[in-house]
Each structure stands twice: as C-alpha cells, then as structure tokens.
Amino acid sequence: MEHAADGALSANAPASESDAGDSSEPHSRGLLGRLFGALGASTPDNDSEAPATPEPETAAAAGLPGIGNLRRMRVGDVAIPKVEIVAVPVGITRDELVAVFREQGYSRLPVFKDTLDTPLGLVHLKDLALEYGFGASSGRFSVKKLLRPLLFVPPSMPIGVLLQKMQVQRIHMALVIDEYGGVDGLVTLEDLIEQVIGEIEDEHDEAEGGFxxxxxxxxxxxxxxxxxxxxxxxxxxxxxxxxxxxxxxxxxxxxxxxxxxxxxxxxxxxxxxxxxxxxxxxxxxxxxxxxxxxxxxxxxx
CATH class of the missing domain: 3.30.465.10 (Uridine Diphospho-n-acetylenolpyruvylglucosamine Reductase; domain 3)
Structure with missing residues (x-):
C-alpha cells in the first residue's frame, strides 16, 4: 500500500547516498537473494545446461504470482500511471509535507521541480521524522536536505532486471520514463515482489476485524x-x-x-x-x- 516498501538511512544523508539501512533489511535481502537465485537458474544464459520448463499458460493469463513473472512481465505492466502518482514540489513546507504523508499513508514520496517531469529525488518519512520530529529543531526547513536518489527506467525493462537494480543500488522506488523523457509511471520494490509472492498486506492495508x-x-x-x-x-x-x-x-x-x-x-x-x-x-x-x-x-x- 505504498509508494515503496520501508527502509531508511540517516536523516542527514545527501541525495547521492543509497536508499537503504533498515533493521529489517537482512530479511528482505535474504528473500531477494532467493528470488534472484531462482531467476538465474532459468535465464537464457543457462539454457545450454538445462532447458527451462515452460510455465502453464493458464497461470500467465490469470496474472497469478510466480517466479516466472520476473522474466515475463515488464515494468510497464506493474507501474501505477502518472495520474495516480502522489508527489510533492521541492518548495513544500514542513507542515504541508507532514499533511501529505499523514493523508496518503506512504513512506516515500517523489519530489519534483515545477512539474513531475522534472523529478529531483524522493523524500522518506523516516528522514523527516528524525530531522524535524521528536522535538528536534533543525532551523529553516528545506526538503532538499532530505532528498534521496530515484531510479529511472523504461517501461520495457523486465521486472526481474529492475528488482536486481534495486537490490544492487539499494533504491526502492523507480520512475518509469517514456520515449520523450517524461515521467510515465512509478514502481516500488513492493510492487515487484508482489508479482512473485502475491499481495503484501501490512497494518495499513488490512481492515480491522477481518475482511x-x-x-x-x-x-x-x-x-x-x-x-x-x-x-x-x-x-x-x-x-x-x-x-x-x-x-x-x-x-x-x-x-x-x-x-x-x-x-x-x-x-x-x-x-x-x-x-x-x-x-x-x-x-x-x-x-x-x-x-x-x-x-x-x-x-x-
């Protein structure tokens, strides 16, 4: 339910540093390692050693989760469209930013200059809380101090490739760029993992008391x-x-x-x-x- 799966870095990290450092990272890294291992076992490079077993067409047609989606599905298949992206301008005030996080329930938000087609990076809720929350006084607010990098990917990229890029670069959000260089959509790490293991529900997704x-x-x-x-x-x-x-x-x-x-x-x-x-x-x-x-x-x- 989010623009991204949770992860954090020091609140003072510059935008050039990677988007990682959560206490839960060893568990997610183990999961990603197993996914990549399964993906590597059936990539074209290994076809000469053992032919890949074709997956049932019925599963593909039904859009069911599975490891085969890492090869079969493209970024454009899972990205949320541009009109649904929740992003904030670089000149946003602290109170306005807090209000957006509270209303939307996301842990990460893209930051742009003028329009969304000029993205600058992303801002993480945890960085905002550590820098300006808990009674901290850090002087004049500027979202530029909190910026982290984003990935920029084409819609034709296999989601398995993007998943590997996210792991290597430790960035959990990517903007999908069209042929003219404009923003066309947004993908998060959670979106990709859900295509393999099924829907991930957290305390914000689950209705209390059942369904x-x-x-x-x-x-x-x-x-x-x-x-x-x-x-x-x-x-x-x-x-x-x-x-x-x-x-x-x-x-x-x-x-x-x-x-x-x-x-x-x-x-x-x-x-x-x-x-x-x-x-x-x-x-x-x-x-x-x-x-x-x-x-x-x-x-x-």
Missing part, C-alpha cells in the same frame, strides 16, 4: 478479496444478481464484473441498486481495497 471495517452506519472499508456472500450477510443486502453470483466470489470481482475493467484509485462506481463502490487502493492489474456505501449514506467530506 471489512465499519466506518460509520451504512459505510464499510472492504478488502477486495472479501467473499461477496459473507459481506452480503453482514449488510443484509444482495449485491450480486444470480448470474453474477455464478461467476464471482470476491468483492473486487463484483466491481470488475460490473464495469468490465480494473478501476482506478479514487474512482466511484454506482451499482443499479444504488450501492456505491469507491476504490480506495488499486494498481493497474487489480483492486485491493474499496469503500462500500449503501444507498442514502452521504460520502465523507
């Missing part, structure tokens, strides 16, 4: 994988018609079936029965969380 959480009467935040029938029993209302019930099992599948595509984050879909589905979290390939609002319930301001 959903009641925000107020008539309004819930629901995980996309929540069973439709169970949620219908919770709200006392039928959401899927008899034909749809034969084809879908999850709330995410219900929304996808109604509009025939993966909706964008922030999009609101209104069903024929008056129920509104607001997309809280999604990537270009799947819905992750949604807000369900029953008829007659006003949206939050």
């Amino acid at each position: 959903w959480k009641l925000e107020k009467p008539g309004q819930w935040v629901v995980l996309a994988r929540a069973p439709v029938k169970d949620f219908e029993a919770e709200i006392g209302m039928t959401l899927a018609d008899p034909e749809e019930e034969q084809e879908i099992d999850s709330m995410g599948g219900l929304v996808f079936m109604q509009i025939g595509r993966v909706p964008a984050r922030g999009e609101v879909i209104k069903g024929e029965n008056g129920v509104e589905y607001e997309i809280v979290d999604a990537d270009p390939r799947r819905i992750k969380r949604l807000r369900v609002r029953l008829p007659g319930v006003a949206p939050a301001e």
Whole structure:
C-alpha cells in the first residue's frame, strides 16, 4: 500500500547516498537473494545446461504470482500511471509535507521541480521524522536536505532486471520514463515482489476485524478479496444478481464484473441498486481495497 516498501538511512544523508539501512533489511535481502537465485537458474544464459520448463499458460493469463513473472512481465505492466502518482514540489513546507504523508499513508514520496517531469529525488518519512520530529529543531526547513536518489527506467525493462537494480543500488522506488523523457509511471520494490509472492498486506492495508471495517452506519472499508456472500450477510443486502453470483466470489470481482475493467484509485462506481463502490487502493492489474456505501449514506467530506 505504498509508494515503496520501508527502509531508511540517516536523516542527514545527501541525495547521492543509497536508499537503504533498515533493521529489517537482512530479511528482505535474504528473500531477494532467493528470488534472484531462482531467476538465474532459468535465464537464457543457462539454457545450454538445462532447458527451462515452460510455465502453464493458464497461470500467465490469470496474472497469478510466480517466479516466472520476473522474466515475463515488464515494468510497464506493474507501474501505477502518472495520474495516480502522489508527489510533492521541492518548495513544500514542513507542515504541508507532514499533511501529505499523514493523508496518503506512504513512506516515500517523489519530489519534483515545477512539474513531475522534472523529478529531483524522493523524500522518506523516516528522514523527516528524525530531522524535524521528536522535538528536534533543525532551523529553516528545506526538503532538499532530505532528498534521496530515484531510479529511472523504461517501461520495457523486465521486472526481474529492475528488482536486481534495486537490490544492487539499494533504491526502492523507480520512475518509469517514456520515449520523450517524461515521467510515465512509478514502481516500488513492493510492487515487484508482489508479482512473485502475491499481495503484501501490512497494518495499513488490512481492515480491522477481518475482511471489512465499519466506518460509520451504512459505510464499510472492504478488502477486495472479501467473499461477496459473507459481506452480503453482514449488510443484509444482495449485491450480486444470480448470474453474477455464478461467476464471482470476491468483492473486487463484483466491481470488475460490473464495469468490465480494473478501476482506478479514487474512482466511484454506482451499482443499479444504488450501492456505491469507491476504490480506495488499486494498481493497474487489480483492486485491493474499496469503500462500500449503501444507498442514502452521504460520502465523507
């Protein structure tokens, strides 16, 4: 659920230093090492020693996670589009930056000059907290002091190659650059790992108490994988018609079936029965969380 997986460096690190240093890094590095080992075992360089076993086409078509995605999928397949990137200008104030972190829930944010097509680097929440939080007084605020480097990659790059670059350079966020040099999307380390091991949910992703959480009467935040029938029993209302019930099992599948595509984050879909589905979290390939609002319930301001 984020623009990036967590990691940290000293708050005073210049932008030329690498984006790493978390206490959890040995565990993630072990995981990456195993992924790269599996990837290397089936790269074209080793084909002369042992032919690679083709993966089932059904898994590829269904977009299932697996080690084969490191070779098969491209950066453009997993990047969030430019219009969904949350970034901040280099002239942002400390209070404004804190407000963006609080509202969006990300640990990293790209920083730009003038427009997003002129990125300068990224700012990490942990650096902000260590430099200006906990009662620290560091004088006049400048986000330039907190900048870390970004990777810039083409959409055609295999995600396995990008994963290796992120490990070597210890940078967990990359901007996707189009043929004209403009920013076209954004990819994080977590986005790539999810294509291999499946969706990663943290305390911000998981609804309290199970698949959903009641925000107020008539309004819930629901995980996309929540069973439709169970949620219908919770709200006392039928959401899927008899034909749809034969084809879908999850709330995410219900929304996808109604509009025939993966909706964008922030999009609101209104069903024929008056129920509104607001997309809280999604990537270009799947819905992750949604807000369900029953008829007659006003949206939050």
